[in-house]
Amino acid sequence: VDFLQWYCWIGLWAALMHILLAILNACDLVTLVTRFSCEVFGSLIAVIYIWDAIRHLVGMFPHHEQLTPFHTASSSAAALLSVILAVGTLWLSTLLSGATSWHVFFKTIRTTIADYGVAASIVIFTLV
Numbered sequence: 001v002d003f004l005q006w007y008c009w010i011g012l013w014a015a016l017m018h019i020l021l022a023i024l025n026a027c028d029l030v031t032l033v034t035r036f037s038c039e040v041f042g043s044l045i046a047v048i049y050i051w052d053a054i055r056h057l058v059g060m061f062p063h064h065e066q067l068t069p070f071h072t073a074s075s076s077a078a079a080l081l082s083v084i085l086a087v088g089t090l091w092l093s094t095l096l097s098g099a100t101s102w103h104v105f106f107k108t109i110r111t112t113i114a115d116y117g118v119a120a121s122i123v124i125f126t127l128v
Contacts, residue, residue, distance in 0.1 A: 057083055083089035085125050 021027070062117035096117025099110045113120075 089125040093118040
């Protein structure tokens with residue numbers, strides 16, 4: 001399927017759905033959507049990202065049929081470094097996200113650290 005044709009049909013379908021929802025005043029039905037629906041969708045997105053990250057990390061390690069004397073050490077070292085950076089980013093973001101339960105700083109500082117902890121850990125481990 002050609003991408004532009006597919007993209008066009010998706011846009012037309014979305015436009016039709018928006019027009020129908022506006023005509024039927026379906027915005028009132030938003031009150032029927034519970035928090036559970038939002039949490040399930042958020043969990044699905046998180047699982048997809050985690051699965052994709054693990055798949056890429058595992059794919060970085062050379063397989064037995066790919067082992068050659070020239071690429072073994074460098075590709076294994078790069079894969080191990082990627083795993084260390086990924087685990088370090090996860091650890092630091094988890095640590096900083098739990099800053100609201102700390103007793104070290106004022107509440108506003110702890111809240112700011114917890115809000116921006118994930119972004120800060122990504123920036124820190126990108127610089128490392």
